[in-house]
Amino acid sequence: MAVAQVLTSEWTKIKSVQSTVWTLGLAAVVTIGLGMLISVLSKNEFENMDAQDRLAFDPTFVSFAGTSLGQLAMIVFGVLVVSNEYSTGMIRMSLAAVPQRGAFLFGKIAVATALALAVAMVTSFTSFFLGQAMLGDLRADIGDPGVLRAVIGGGLYMTLIALFSMGVATMLRSPMLALGILMPIFFLLAPILGNVSATEKVGQYLPDQAGSKIMQVVPPLDDDAPYGPWGGLLIMVAWVVVAVAGGYALLKKRDA
Amino acid sequence: MIELTGLTKRYGEKVAVDHLTFTVRPGIVTGFLGPNGAGKSTTMRMLLGLDNPTAGDVRIDGKRYAELKDPLKYIGALLDAKAMHGGRSAYNHLLCLAQSNGIPRRRVSEVLETVGLTAVAKKRAKGFSLGMGQRLGIAGALLGDPEILMFDEPVNGLDPEGIHWIRNLMKSLAGQGRTVFVSSHLMSEMALTADHLVVIGQGRLLADTSMADFIRENSRSYVRLRSPQQERLRDVMHEAGITAVSRGDGALEVDGATSEQLGELAARHQLVLHELSPQRASLEEAFMQLTAESVEYHAHTDGAGPQVPGAGWGVGAQQKKGV
DSSP states (O other), X not given: OHHHHHHHHHHHHHHTSHHHHHHHHHHHHHHHHHHHHHHHXXXXXXXXXXXXXXXXXXXXXXXXTTHHHHHHHHHHHHHHHHHHHHHHSHHHHHHHHOOOHHHHHHHHHHHHHHHHHHHHHHHHHHHHHHHHHXXXXXXXXXXXXXXXXXXXXXXXHHHHHHHHHHHHHHHHOOHHXXXXXXXXXXXXXXXXXXXXXXXXXXXXXXXXXXXXXXXXXXXXXXXXXXXXXXXXXXXXXXXXXXXXXXXXXXHHHSOO | OEEEXXXXXXXXXXXXXXXXXXXXOTTSEEEEEOOTTSSHHHHHHHXXXXXXXXXXXXXXXXXXXXXXXXXXXXXXXXXXTTOSOTTSBHHHXXXXXXXXTTOOTHHHHHHHHHHTOGXXXXXXXXXXXXXXXXXXXXXXXXXXXXXXXXXXXXXXXXOHHHHHHHHHHHHHHHHTTOEEEEEESOHHHHHHHOSEEEEEETTEEEEEEEHHHHHHHHOOEEEEEEOTTHHHHHHHHHHTTOOEEEOTTSOEEESSSOHHHHHHHHHHTTOOOSEEEEEEOOHHHXXXXXXXXXXXXXXXXXXXOSOOOOTTOOTTTSOOOOO
16 A cells, blocks of 8 residues: 555656656667667678678677667666655655655665666667668577577666666765766776776676676677676676665665 | 654764754644754754654654654645755646655645645746745645644745745644644744744754743833933932933933833923833844853753843844854
8 A cells, every 4th residue: 555655656756757758768769779770780791700700690689789878878767766856855855755765765666667677678679670670681580599588688687777776876865976986887897897807707797797698699709708698687686686775775774 | 743852963073953852732833943053954854754863752643753654644844945856847746745645636736726836836846936946845745734734944035925925824724723833043933923932052942932921031121212311311210210221322221111101200300302212122132142142051941041131231232152
């Protein structure tokens, strides 16, 4: 009963601000659009590839190339959903209305995650089918082994990115601070760590590096990841659990 | 009914709220008065379970805030006017609050009507003036039709018409038997609305008294006199056992005699008066005096407050101490 009230309230909140439409819309458009573009370019490039590269060519993963940029909009969505409460001062009204802080936070996160999941799944399937259409005879079929897993995984990956951002934003409260920390993690940290073999081992346990494994059907040539697609996703889930639990612990004890 | 028992809030070394104990009763407007930084807002946040007290306890109708089911139906609060998402419409802002407490949707339209925002209900709060934001905040407080209402500095940013409106609103809410707890740093504002007064300074309780008692104890009335025959007037008054204090501008101030008595006294001795006017020191001065000395005075739980100095004390005569 009380849970239903919080969910209805959070649903009203999330659909009554424009940032929801902008961030989720941008995440979908960028992911799909960039995926199509890279698919077209890859098809043209294919003839110049050597035999080994052709063998490792992963049409499914290519159609998800837009995710790397589209996920940034998902991060902004996750951050704003939570930190809007703090930057506007609304948090005091919200917690006065729902003093059970766990119910408040998990209600908010549940609604935002459900919405992110819906958008991410549609985005993932659209990216796949439009990307494959661009790839012509190189295309993969949804019925091929591992392909459906990768497409559903793409939706889960995007959702987990948003959820991770919500957890971090709950801990940090300030939208600028949260974005200032999350953006470099997803944009800079992995490439930097990946450059040196000693740190590469660490880098592959980052949430995006581990989680994106689920979108691969054909393993890359230099693949030395010690986990499979689901193992990678599980590592990402662990990151998300830590971020959300940390946010909850802090929200529970500090002054609003 | 709100009950505070030894409520204390410390931020590191700094004590923001220091062992506050008082009760806010239903049916009257209770003014919560103190200078800026006295701990009023911190106290109100603890009351709503937003900040955790370092020590002590707050009860709303005998319960802790977190134990209240659908708390907006028990207590409605206006904390600060801009505590809302600017991109959300006034209607949706209230709707999400209503839904979280199982309050029916029609109540949103009702409170918007009450505060006079029906015409801008679908407009985004971003474009609202401070006064409109304040009205929307008040609408949020009224949403659950609660028995207890709490307003933090509600007249801030309101125009005279708005101030008049909120005064009447608070009085009518108390008249319906509700508990109304309102903070302010303006004594003059409280004098017009509050029936009971709780004064704090530096987090400590300075007075917990009815407004009538506070006025009686703290507002000094005196008579101001001017005469071209000032020396003779003083002698005459001295013989009658009346002491006068001379002010810098050549006027005399007399405590303990009415203007009627003084006028008749002067007439009997055929003295010319250029001024004979009854005066009343403002409550604002009494309040400043009370809070300025909160450093030196311990909490006055008996409500007596510190002694107000005699005739020598008045506008500009005394430097504020301890601020």
